[in-house]
Every structure is written in structure tokens, then in C-alpha cells.
Amino acid sequence: MARTAIIGLLAAASLVAQGIVDLTRSPYAKLHPVPVKAVRLAGGFWEPRRQVNVEKSLPGMLELLEAHGIVDNFRRLSGRKQGPRQGPLYTDSDVYKWMEAAAFVLQSEDRPDLTSALDRLTDDIVAAQEPSGYLNTYYQDDRAKLRFTEMYRSHELYCLGHMLQAAIARYRADGNRRLLDAGIKFVNYLVSEFGPEKRPLLTGHPEFELAVIELYRVTGNKAYLDLAGYLLSGVERDRLKLSESQIAYMFSGKPFTSRPEFEGHAVRAMYAASGAADYYIETGDAAYRETLDRLWTDLTARKMYITGGVGSRSDGEAFGEAFELPNLAAYTESCAAIGNMFFNFRMLQATGESKYADVIERALYNGIDSGMSLDGTLYCYRNPLASTGEKIRNPWYDTTCCPPNLQRVLASLPGYFYSTNRDGLYVHLYDQSELTWKLEDGTPIRVRQDTKYPWDGSVTLAVSPEQPAEFTLFLRVPGWSRSTRITYPGGSVTAPAGKYYPIRRTWRPGDVVQIKFDSRPQLIASNPRLLENWRKAAVQRGPLVYCLEQQDQAGEKTPFDLSLTAQAKPFAEEFRKDLLGGVLVLKHVGLADSKPTMEQPLYEGIGASQATPTAPAELVFIPYYSWANRGASAMAVWIRLK
Ligand code: FUB
Numbered sequence: 001m002a003r004t005a006i007i008g009l010l011a012a013a014s015l016v017a018q019g020i021v022d023l024t025r026s027p028y029a030k031l032h033p034v035p036v037k038a039v040r041l042a043g044g045f046w047e048p049r050r051q052v053n054v055e056k057s058l059p060g061m062l063e064l065l066e067a068h069g070i071v072d073n074f075r076r077l078s079g080r081k082q083g084p085r086q087g088p089l090y091t092d093s094d095v096y097k098w099m100e101a102a103a104f105v106l107q108s109e110d111r112p113d114l115t116s117a118l119d120r121l122t123d124d125i126v127a128a129q130e131p132s133g134y135l136n137t138y139y140q141d142d143r144a145k146l147r148f149t150e151m152y153r154s155h156e157l158y159c160l161g162h163m164l165q166a167a168i169a170r171y172r173a174d175g176n177r178r179l180l181d182a183g184i185k186f187v188n189y190l191v192s193e194f195g196p197e198k199r200p201l202l203t204g205h206p207e208f209e210l211a212v213i214e215l216y217r218v219t220g221n222k223a224y225l226d227l228a229g230y231l232l233s234g235v236e237r238d239r240l241k242l243s244e245s246q247i248a249y250m251f252s253g254k255p256f257t258s259r260p261e262f263e264g265h266a267v268r269a270m271y272a273a274s275g276a277a278d279y280y281i282e283t284g285d286a287a288y289r290e291t292l293d294r295l296w297t298d299l300t301a302r303k304m305y306i307t308g309g310v311g312s313r314s315d316g317e318a319f320g321e322a323f324e325l326p327n328l329a330a331y332t333e334s335c336a337a338i339g340n341m342f343f344n345f346r347m348l349q350a351t352g353e354s355k356y357a358d359v360i361e362r363a364l365y366n367g368i369d370s371g372m373s374l375d376g377t378l379y380c381y382r383n384p385l386a387s388t389g390e391k392i393r394n395p396w397y398d399t400t401c402c403p404p405n406l407q408r409v410l411a412s413l414p415g416y417f418y419s420t421n422r423d424g425l426y427v428h429l430y431d432q433s434e435l436t437w438k439l440e441d442g443t444p445i446r447v448r449q450d451t452k453y454p455w456d457g458s459v460t461l462a463v464s465p466e467q468p469a470e471f472t473l474f475l476r477v478p479g480w481s482r483s484t485r486i487t488y489p490g491g492s493v494t495a496p497a498g499k500y501y502p503i504r505r506t507w508r509p510g511d512v513v514q515i516k517f518d519s520r521p522q523l524i525a526s527n528p529r530l531l532e533n534w535r536k537a538a539v540q541r542g543p544l545v546y547c548l549e550q551q552d553q554a555g556e557k558t559p560f561d562l563s564l565t566a567q568a569k570p571f572a573e574e575f576r577k578d579l580l581g582g583v584l585v586l587k588h589v590g591l592a593d594s595k596p597t598m599e600q601p602l603y604e605g606i607g608a609s610q611a612t613p614t615a616p617a618e619l620v621f622i623p624y625y626s627w628a629n630r631g632a633s634a635m636a637v638w639i640r641l642k
């Protein structure tokens, strides 16, 4: 083996506990994600996105956080800046999310600019911390007396949760524990002051639960896991006099294990479920597992958009009823889709079941990827499935939770690709990339993926353990692939969809596996109870959901004036390098209403309606994630069927 390869493998062996979560000692984890640094994305679909994040989004967002006084909120507490506090009460979390994103970048590559920005921010934050450990820039001065008195809205634990996640990501990047020690100090203050026999505590916006469990994983201090368990147990509803509507909205304040369904604020609910999944992974508590399964079914069978977006109502940024999934009015906050990914990522590690990876992929390639513009400077807060052409992307929001959330997902993305267990290696996601890690018996391994996924359904994996080793390679076969052929040394199989296909054998350096997924476009129908999608279809190709954007259609017809014919013919495919950063465009014959729908009667006899003249039209579809990158334009995912 070449000397550089050996050095690379040695470097891999020295990486410890640098995954998005560290499940190496978690008794109920079936899988263990690999470190972020172990996977190098290389020029495929995601690497350009990751790069734009590093080069454009992160610097731009730090400038905006500074320009809006959000970092000064910390500095004013230490006297380094004067002036009033800026922004809503949860803005500390946005600085922390940015820091977490930057720290994940450092897990992948050396970036002195990001290291020094993190050092400066850490300095300002630590200087603002009180001797007790308390730290929140909103509950200061005359608001100090309100601390922990209005927890249903205060976001004190939410901000601390994000601080812990930033601190842990930094610690895992380069061993710097300055922010981590500050976070631990605050958590120790909570442990000493709050609890069943002490003062009551509540996460009005869940997030802290999953963060403090990660802190338990870092430190081994069981008090942190118990604190999460206490919060999830919701025992303080009486002492805190919480109303039913508060409990429903916050998705906390009553036992997590008593939840029959998802309701209330979608981001809160997704983070609560993620924290509960973490709690299950550590405790194996069967009541948690049952609840998580029940909630997952509620989500994926009744409340999730085809894009992986969740939370359909603007009012309260909340879940609707079952099948209440409007397209134009869809709220589908970027943070909620990200929360969906976090929840499913944890369920995947807990169970090893590919249905969770399917949801991760659905959310990632669609409802999350749509959240950041292709140039990395504009963000969607809402990710609707139809639009009449309003402006949807902005560089900044007063509540700017989504941009840094998108940044931390992109920065940590390599860590989602693989897991290990005692039997071998799981491949969850496909993209041009290289894994340099080790099997759980310590055998160093490299896996190189060569693929144009998602544009092409072919993936070639070169599997190279350092020396011949018997283990199982578990290849995820996505639920959307109607037929999948896997060829490996000594075998060729048709693999069922929606499962991991296990190949157990003695693998030798350079062994090659070829996978051919069926990524041809499909027309997708909704459950009939999803009333808005009656007689409509969506187009999906591989993991990508497609849409019609007005500016691509001949005569700039709106998507609402176009329809697909029920007898679908094959789609024409054209890779357009020049368009939207390079996308595979789909074209299909369809019909255009001769009279624009805007001018048609609101109601008319069915006969007249069916006789509305139409003309043949070519429908041009682009991937949903790429919409709204060329200015405002009408868009639809669900297209009328005629
Ligand atoms: O409340 C903090 C964040 O702001 C939530 O997670 C988002 O939904 C937005 O309301």
C-alpha cells in the first residue's frame, strides 16, 4: 500500500468520537455513525453545496449576525459594547448554531479563519457568563427577575441546548473545550437547582434534551441523562400550572410517552422526538420506543409532505390535522424539515431500519435543500409546494433560525453517509465520495463511491479493507427504486426496495460493487384523503421531487394552467449544465388550458368545465430544491391530471 494511503488510515484511526452523535458507548444503538471527517465528499452532488456553505453562507451569516447586533448582545453583558439588546428573545441560539456549523466544517478541514472566528465568539460568550453559570442575553437587567418563571416561552433551555451542541462540535473538531466548560457550568447549575425535589424546570422549546444527552455522551456524567429524562417525563405540568394548549403547542410539559400523535409547533415536536430517540438509545425504555414508532407512523402516513417538509400551518408554525397538507399555504419551515432529518437519523441508529434513511434522504434532497439558495446567500423560511410567485428567499429574517440551521446540516453532511456495527458497514447515502474509517473490529477500511447520483442511478463502490476481512456490507436500497441490481465479486442479485441489502463475504482490497437503481421518473399520487391533491400527480425521479416553475414553460404559462395526461409517456431527460448549477431537466407532453385558469369561472357545470379547450404543451420540470433561484416565479409540485 502506498505510504500516503497508510498515513491516511493512521489518521483515520486517531479520529475518535467525531460523529454528529457519538453512540460508541450507547447500549441501545444498533448502529454507530462514522465521524464527519471520515467521509470526504468529492465533486459530486453535495460537495459544491458544502463548499458554497463554507465559502459564502457562513461568512455572510456571521456578518449579518454582527450587523444586526446579535453578537453584541453578548458583548454588552461584559461591558465590551454599549447599547440595547437586539432581536427576539432566542437570538443567542442563532450565534450558537452558526458556531456549530463552523465547528463541523473544522471537523472536515482546517480553516484558520473559522477557528479564529470561533475563538473570538467563544471569548465574548464566556465573558458574558455569570459566575453561577447562567447565560442568556435576554434575561438580564430588569428581566433577570423573570429567569425560569416563563419557561413556556423563554427559550432559556433552547439557547443552552444550541450552546452545548456548538461546544461539543468544537470540542470534537480540535479538542478546544472553552465553550464546552462554559456549557457544563450552566448545566451543573441546572442540576443543582432544579428537579423534582427542587425548583421545576421545563423546555418550552425542546432542543435541550438532545443536546444534554450528547453532553452525557461526551462526559459520561449520568446526571445529564437523568436531567433529560426528567424533562421528557413532563412531571412538572401541575407545579408550573401549564394549560392543555401550552402542552400541545410546546410538545413538552406532559410525559413524552403519553403522546398519541404529533401536534403543535413542528420544530418543537421534531426536536422533542429527536431528544426522546436519544433517550431511548441510552436507556432502551420500551415505552419510549413504542411512542417513537407511533409518532413516526403518524408523521409519515398522515402529516409529512412529499418533500419531507412538516408543519403545514402558518398559525403557530404547527402541525395540522391528519392529511391537512395544503400546497400553497404550506408553512414547512426549513427548521422543521431539518428536525425531521434529526429525528430519523436517530431512529436509524437505534434500529438499523432503512425506512428512516429513506425519510432522511427525502427531506435532505427536497425540503431541506430548497432552504438555501444555490449561491448560498438567500434562505427560505417557508418551503411551500406551490407558489403564485411571491418572494420566498431572503438573506435575513428577524427570526433567523433557519439559515444557520441549514448551515449546520450542510457542514455536518458527511457524517450522515455511513454507520458501522459489529457485523460490518452500512451505506445510507450515495454520492461521489471517499470513506476512510475502520470496522468495529479495528480493520482500517476505505470505500470509494463513484457515481453521478442522484442524476444517475448507477453507483460503483470500491471496497478496500486494509487486509482481507470478513464482514457484511449493508447497502441501502431506497424505497423509490422499483428494481435494483447489485453486482459484487462472485454474485449478482436483484435487491428488494426499502431495505438494506446485506453482502457478507471476505472482502479484499479493491473489491468492486456495482449498483444500478431504477431512478426513472415516476408519477406519484397522494392518499385520497389529501383532498387538495385529488386528480393531481407529483413527479419524482430518484430521491428528487420535481416541480414546474413558470419561467421554464413555453409562453411563461403558470403551472396552474398546465396539466399532465393520465396516460403518462416516458419523460424526456436533459442534463443542463448551464441551468441552476447543473440540473437534470424533465420534459413531458401535457396540455395547456387555452383560457388561463385565472379567467375561468369560479364554478361552472361539470360538462362545460370538462370541455374547457386545451392545447398540447410541453411541460418542463426542474428539481424542487432548485426553485426560486431566478427571481420570483409561480411554481407547483402537484400537477393536475387530465
Ligand atoms: O422559537 C425559535 C425558533 O424560531 C423556532 O424553532 C422556529 O420555529 C421559530 O419560531
Ligand code: ZN
Pocket: 333, 334, 335, 336, 381, 400, 401, 402, 403, 405
Ligand atoms: Zn427556522
